[in-house]
Amino acid sequence: MLTFAATAACSNQAGTEPANGANNGTGAAAKEADKAISIKMFAGLYNEAPNMSDDYWTEWQKRTNSKLNVEWVPSGDLNTKLDLLLASGDLPEVVAVPDFKRATLLSAVKNGAFWDLTPFLGDLSKYPNMKNNLVQDAFKYRTVDGKIYSLPGSRSRVDAGIKIRKDWLDQLKIPVPTTLDEYAAALKKIIEADIDGNGKKDTLGLIGHGVIVNDGDASFAAGFGASQPTYDADGGLMYTNLNPQYTEMVAWFQKLYQDGILSKEFAVMKTTQAEELFQTGRAASYPRSIWWDKQWETTMEKSGQKNPQIINLTLKGPKATAIDLSIGGGGGFFISKKVPEAKVWQLLDYFEKSASESITDFAYYGLEGVHHTVVDGQKVLNEKGIKEVNTTSKGVGVLTYQKWGKVISASGSKAYNDAKIKEVANFDEIGQVDPFRFLISDSWINVWSKYEKEWKSMVTKAIVGQITMDEYKQFVDKINALPETKQAYQEFAKHYKSYLGK
Template sequence: MKQSIRWVTSMSALTLSLAFTAGCSTGGSGGASPGQSGQAADGKKPLSIQMFAGLYNEVPDMNNAYWTEWQKKTNSKLEVEWIPAGDLNTKLDLLLASGDLPEVVAVPDFKRPTLISAIKNGAFWDLTPFLGDFSKYPNLKNNTVKDAFKYRTVDGKIYSLPGSRSRVDIGIKIRKDWLDKLNIPVPATLDEYEAAMKKIVEGDPDGNGKKDTLGLIGNGVIVNDGDTSFAAAFGALEPTYNAEGGLVFTNLTPQYTEAIAWFRKLYEQGILAKEFSVMKRVQAEELFKTGRAASYARSIWWDKEWENEIEKAGQPNPKIVNLTLKGPKGYAIDLAIGGGGGYLISKKVPEAKVKQLLDYFELTASQEISDFSYYGIPDVHYKSVDGQKVLTEQGVKEVNTTGKGVGVLTYEKWGKVISASGNKAYNDAKIKEVEKYDEIGLVDPFRYLVSNTWINVWAKYENEWKAAVTKAIVGQISMDDYRQFVDKVNSLPETKQAYKEFAEHYKTFQAK
């Protein structure tokens, strides 16, 4: 079914430190950025915004050319607490528990149970009466992905603005140059992928004389961004109902358990990196872009930049491709809803400033600001080559994923595919590589469904489930033991009640 939509709430790392090096930006704390100290052309002073947001690259210098121009264009002065991506959900939970919220909280998962609890407890503004019919916010209405606001309601009310992004995002990457070197065809099925990866980890594709190449890497419960993609190949993103007609949470379906058993087999063969459960995202990324690993699941738009990094590391002519793998019950393609993250406004913010913040986000949803977020300043961050904007060295350094985390932006079908480091020919080929993803991939209902009962159930069992996943994959418990744990959670009266609530909520979306 093509009706599955989901944001997996359980893909954060197994072992996260509670002592965070959050990398708080000093941007805004040391005086106004250049161009920010004066008033805008219309005489309005820059809007000061305190924000909690994810860090996906190095901590940005808020006084550099990119951020100076962003704040100038939006007439804002940003004071951002940047949280490393691997720590984001745990840090968010602590922030919500403390109740000491900044003005704006940017979240990767707008339906995280702890967040829903905070919303229901009155921590954030209900934006529904402010947005109204969206006549005052045409960019938010017209430039975001279809149904972005419909999917993000809680009890029929809108509490978060979408981070409007591409539905086509995550790709399961493999080093095609290594496949070619070892005379291995590009895998088209999970079985072919497994066989190819086994040959790679047992070979010497980088030519260093050692058999030390890592296979599939990642971070989190299994491989984080790739967990859902691989699980989709086993049918885990198809709505699954229990005997009572309740909609079963994706991670606790029999199909997802099949995916766990498959990961266990990869681990036994040395294909899945031994450190998968404790590896941080920055470590995984570093391993891949320095040519240490064969396969990694992340946003497709990284490919050209990482090819450049691999070449700098001493491996000439690297080639990364994103696979279209068919599994026993579907394709290993996980689609986003085109606006999975969200921006929430603390109830501590005065009503007058809520309107100012909505004006800011309305502006960030314009095409002009969106284009700027992808490419920066002409002749500083990019140059036009054959009609394609290509980032300069300064652009590669300053224009990145982190920079897209402070505004809504417009919906771009290929926004997570096109590389600002690649030329037109490269990007045309990259789109061709994944052009069928939007047709054959699936999204999952648990990206937007809400159950009041489930909030408490999953808060109680999520960490235990994560531990069981790791133990099952590394062989510390049997797959039967893992299944018994899943059955235990699924058979709880409160779980069955939550599944009924999910099913009822799902019906409302099918009817629309």
């Protein structure tokens, strides 16, 4: 159905190139250059729904010469809504996604739902901001059959951290954990203590949402070596979630669940629930983006918690360090093939503006005197800034690469942010990038669309003890033995060798 709908939605061939003589800033585009471009966009909502007439959005649209009409979709519903959108074929002009290689999205790409931007971008000489201000290999990562269909949401390679309440460790005289085993032992001690003094031992250990703990899955997997390229007997590159190291991690989580360390509600917990539990002092550990630390500490203080301190751990696992790195632009902006060619040029102009250093600085700090003040040379968000300048507000433009963009807090002082950078200074060197953040296989799209939902269910069943680990392994082995899986693994290996230039 997805294939049919995506194909029906398109009035032109996916590989159609710009007409001869069409270029950025000429013809109709030049005549319209002084007018604000109206953009209909699908994008993720990670905070409260924004007021598009507030000071931040008014200024964003002024600086980018745009008028935005955004369908904001709550992050927890984003993938479901995206799949429905793709199935309907009724696409807005721009589709902004957190994962540019989601299977349903790639199917739509291959069936002509979006413009091939390769001939528009060329050598990027017309787009110096996107050429010079993005993470290295930003466009190389996202090619599909050698073509570029999306623009990167360029952010930080250092992003997620496995957080723990340092003040609670100190209170119980527990050393900061340096290994995954020490981490589990520390959480066990915390949940067995009456840490909040309410007379009950009701503190949760590790919380999260998603398959296991969502933002932290990849970090823990890295510690078990699951992010390292792993090949089957035929030389095929195995998918991370189905390699032996990932299965070892599932067994470790099963032990955490049995010991009461992993929250009993991990499989059904929503993002908002997890955030509330952590901020209200109900949980000891929660893996999320590092830049939340200051904001959450402030909320903790307002709720009466004394001197809360959140730190992000460097934990050695059985095979590597439990630190997952982003590719510095995992999300993407796709332009619907329904958009006329002339407007594609205008949209690219808009995204080129958003990739400037000045627009990016505005995206992080807003207006001086309105959203932030400068203290000791550091821009610090005020209460209005915290409300209007956030994750959601960064989701409609490419933005420049910020090494510490997901580490420093816009509401933190210079001293606080300097200390936070020092805390994770070596993450970029010792962490790992899972190659499946960018590898693509046509065969795998079909395989995973059939088995992903069942795999998620089997992971949960294994962790909570509804099935044995042997039964889980048998399920994984069954998928890995399928001829179409083996074919996909060969395709992954070929793509990876091509990426490495070998």
